[in-house]
Amino acid sequence: MKPIWSGSIQFGLVNIPVSVYSATRSERTIFHLLHKTDHARVRNQHVCELEGKVLSNEEIVKGYEYEKDEYVELTDEDFKKVAIKSTKVVEISDFVEYQQIDPAFFDTPYYLAPGKSAAKPYALLREALANSAKVGIGKVAIRQREYLAAVRPHNSVLMLETMHFADEITSSKKVELPELDTRIDKRELKVAEQLVEALSSEFDPTKYKDTYREALLELIDQKLRGGTVKGPARPKVAATKVVDIMDKLRESIKEAEKQKKSRAKPATKKKASKSRAA
Secondary structure, eight states: OOOSEEEEEEETTEEEEEEEEESOOOOOOOOOOBOTTTOOBOOOOOBOTTTOOBOOGGGOOEEEEEETTEEEEEOHHHHHHTOOOOOOEEEEEEEEEGGGSOGGGEEEEEEEEEOTTOHHHHHHHHHHHHHHTEEEEEEEEETTEEEEEEEEEETTEEEEEEEOOGGGSOOGGGSOOOOOOOOOOHHHHHHHHHHHHHTOOOOOGGGOOOHHHHHHHHHHHHHHTTOOOOOOOOOOOOOOOGGGHHHHHHHHHHHHHHHHHHHHSOOOOOOOOTTOOO
């Protein structure tokens, strides 16, 4: 795996050279727009709304809409005046408790590896963060954009996570909730907690599959082989009514306990064949 870029972590007078690696990969299925009659690729074009003609790149400028349909034009020289130097230095300004950070702030994770002669200070920072349950918060400038970022331990490596700035997080108060009687019955709450406990387990990310992507690739494979395309059966799920929520909770607990018991049963050992040679 090749690094995306190399830079350094900086806090106080300490500078630790690091290489940055992508921690995720996209498994999204990519589709192209085609002309239905001949399967030729359909290309996007820039068309002037007033004249209706296709424009070349030389005829297009960038503009900021400050009022409805009113724009101020920005040139390359304007952008150069406010350009951020791509230093590729993660400048840590604060160390905060990881539990204090709302998960909504985190965006994209990257792995950090120590650069040349940086193994010891790298390991020292990793252990200090792990022992204190804290993360380093700072900013990093990459590709003409400034990011808020967190540096934290992740198993045996350090991880860099780009973050959203505070003004990029939409307040949950803007979510429109229905004005209903939401008083919680203690009995219902107790049964709901029992269901949560019955469905509790250790987090194992490998057991969660992208079933839609798998079904989509299977469908594509069927079409390539000229077979009949069959869609999966979709069970109808009725919404749980308030009047029978206790019954549904209890039924769910029983089903969850039954599944746990079936998973806990040891596999039956096959008897050794008597025909084995002595």
